[in-house]
Amino acid sequence: MSSAADRSKNYLNEESGLWSWLTTLDHKRIGIMYMITVMFFFLIGGVFALLIRAELFSVGPTVVEGAAQYNQLMTFHGAIMVFMVIIPGIPAFLGNFFLPLQIGAKDVAFPKVNLMSWYCLIIGAAISFYSLFFNGADTGWTFYTPYSIETDNGTILLVLGAFVMGFSSILTGVNFVATTHRLRAPGMGFFQMPLFVWGLYSTAILQVVATPVLGITLLLLAAEKTMGIGFFDPALGGDPVLFQHFFWFYSHPAVYIMILPAMGIISELITTFSRKVIFGYKAIAFSSVGIAAVSFFVWGHHMFVSGQSQLAGVIFSFLTMLVGVPTAIKTFNWVATMYKGSIQFQSPMLYAMGFLFLFTIGGVTGVMLAVMAVDVHFHDTYFVVAHFHYVMVGGTLMAIMGGIYYWFPKMFGKMYNEFMAQLSFLFIFVGFNVTFFPQFILGAQGMPRRYFDYLPAFEPLNRVSTVGSWLIGIGFLIGLYVIVSGMLKGKKAPDNPWGAKTLEWQTSSPPPHTNFHEQPVVTGGPYEYR
Amino acid sequence: MSTVNKPRSEGGHAFHFDNAEHEFETSKFGIWLFLCTEVLMFGGLFVAYFLFEHKFPETFIEGATYLDWKFGAVNTAVLLLSSFTMVLSIYYAQNNKTKQCVNMLFITLGCGFIFMGIKYLEYMHKIELGLLPGEMFSFTGEVGASNLGLYFSTYYMMTGLHGSHVLVGMGLIVWCIVRARRGEYNSKYFTTLECVGLFWHLVDLIWIYLFPLLYLVD
């Protein structure tokens, strides 16, 4: 079964030609297509970020003509990064590729649905970008009413684009829940699954349950814009704050869609590169599902000063504290895994450690924001902007980069340039802190967010932040070079360069079309480093 | 391994499943998950309904007087019948009775047409009177509540979203009819019928909730 002839064929070279990719049902190819699309969108969103920071380098208009263009930039930066990068980023790319492999399956439950979800992302993104021909949208990615109703440009196209992209997320979620429940290899119970799978599974539940609420919210917004249905219009008996409740009911679980898979990757990286069993496997597994469950009940912590009642605020603040506990537990478990380990510092581990550093800061500032009286001061200031970039970029993006390098040899059968990858990490890590730490201070001092222009007193820290953004840009460009050059001319990689224990490393690099040469049978836990 | 390359009506299945039974059970699981998403999407609308109905009870009572409960009742009966005939079509497929299976599917489809026909009549009647959503409300008769437009917004959004799902369901049933007539469904394979059937049942169930909330408020 595993002769040399068999091993020369893999999912990459089995069929060739663009059409074979665009009509593929192979989860690994779909994962690679997602990788390319997400990286492409990330570059665009990143350019928008650089433009924003360039504009904010000085008081007064510099890079853009005026507030109108700036507001479009900030809206698109947010919409692209949220809907086209961070939400699909890990599940649809690394998740698609490795969920079946890690559970010993030959594909996801519904391969055609998998391909459909990629097309939904593409079509949704196309609709979103098409809105730029109609002066784009300038509402912020959160589309708050009544401004989003009256603003007269391509907003409705961005709303519809987001709706279609929501389907992409829902279909991925349905696929992953079904796959996890039904396609595990013999011997793999839920508690023999790798923690990346637990992360993807919890995320998939969120994708299934939360995203439809975004769907109806966007539909209602579109109906309000086109037909004036009045749900959010006080003149007709509606309530503008109702939109916020609807919106955040999805968008808060959405941020856990963004972080749970990332946490799953970190579990894999820490244990592999410490060559040590994960500390507290069940605690991490249950925390993932627990965070997903509680995430549905905390949306109002985005709305303490929106006009919602004090009682509502109290309940939301309390529940938010509850969700902080499993997050803290995971962080401690990861550090504890390193205790008495045997640690190596290749790039994936550097990114994992970078995650621990940056996510911890992001997490504690999240607790600060959950405290009602303190949130009154920080809400809608740069403090919040710094907080969410620490968890989304310092958290999720670090984990994606770590995951890409970790699984690079498996996906492409080649090794990337380790030195350049470490250089990329250095620029990104330093640049990130230079960009976003000053923003905590700016926020504390009172600089509001979504400001095209600001008082001169805020200029020095804004300048520091902008310089940081250039460092991040350089870091990601180096990273892009590392990935592309590795794909094209990297050294041939062995099946298991890191000595890891999860199932994907038991097959060849790259894997064959059917994933395994022999049906894997599982006899123990995923991290048995003894 | 040999079962993978056979057609489904002969017990074949996709390569990543162990056997046809495995594939069938997983497909059902997947459809149930999808139905959850539908429940949550409509759920948002139901929440909006309850919020507005609680805030403006007289508006909703008055608005409901423009709805004829008899039409709603007929539609409810029609959808219930169609769910029954859908189940029957699966039963016949399981018993290798293709002709009866197709007939039941046609009746189900017919019920869908009746439902949409009645909806069309109801909508036309309201549009003529100017009973339109929100800003577009232009009824010239006497009104008690000042924001009837909001009631009709709720009415059109809920029945409109439901109606679009009925149309999608009808499209899926047409597809099932085409495949059934080709002889693709039998005791070994009727997964599509089962999944479309579950979707159709949900569409029916949502209407069962919509009917009293919109038509029977007083």
Next chain:
Amino acid sequence: MFWVNKAHAGNTFMPPQASNFAESVDTLYGFLYYASLISCILVIGGLIYFAVKYKRKTATDKTAYIAHNALLEFLWSFIPFVVFLVVFAWGWKVFYDMRNAPKDALEVHVVGQKWNWNFIYKSGRKSGGEFTVPVNTPVKLIMSSRDVLHSFFVPSFRVKQDVVPGRYTSLWFTATKEGDFNVFCTEYCGTGHSTMLAKVKVVSKAEYENWLENDPYKGLSLAEVGQKVYAGACIACHNTTDVKKIGPGFAGLWGTDRKLTDGSAVKFDEAYVKESIVNPNAKKAEGYENAVMTSFQGQLSEDEITGVIEYLKTLKK
């Protein structure tokens, strides 16, 4: 340079404390800040320490199989949980105070609109762009919006509240220091969001009474009244040179023919200015097709509009 609160224990980068809430918010924040600092030192310090101490020595290292430690896991779940509950309750307590204004607070109405703030006192006295309050006196702001969501934020007072169309929201404070303090709009509201600024002027009680009694326009010529009104209501979008910003600049426009968006022309005279203040989008100047100006109907008195008209006449190129 940026304000740094050095009076408070530790350097937590907050603005100067100028209200009754500032100290309690800063103290709570200070606790959170130091608790977070300690947590970060423990986690990140632990991370770095283990990374150094347990660096791989040989290719065949064996590691300890430590999968659990019940005591440790309990402690590091329970202690954070307790800390979180403490800060939750503490935060609630301060928030509760923020939400319960004293019954005898001085009430001022605030109207937010794109893109300025207007203040109306019970005596009928109006004020645009800035408002005056007495020190050491509870002040309650009753706020609403004329169009979209805005948010009223005074960093030095640590207070903020969204301003919603169709309803009233409120916030209250007792200013503890005299001086001028910035007010920002903190809910995105369109192109003028970052210019929707205001000032709260805190003065002694005597000065406040004086200010309240006195007609701001007493002894001023019409043009001077107009200049005052302009500085409060128009300056966010317009200017007195000829720069094209959100709205047109007015220098030298008086009496000239203005090209409109539909191609027709209108004379820049009293009628045009009056109409453009109360019904701004009726006759928009060419080049401003997408600009939207909210009406000042009901916001400016007839006298104030007349003042603006006279003021614009004085603006030469």
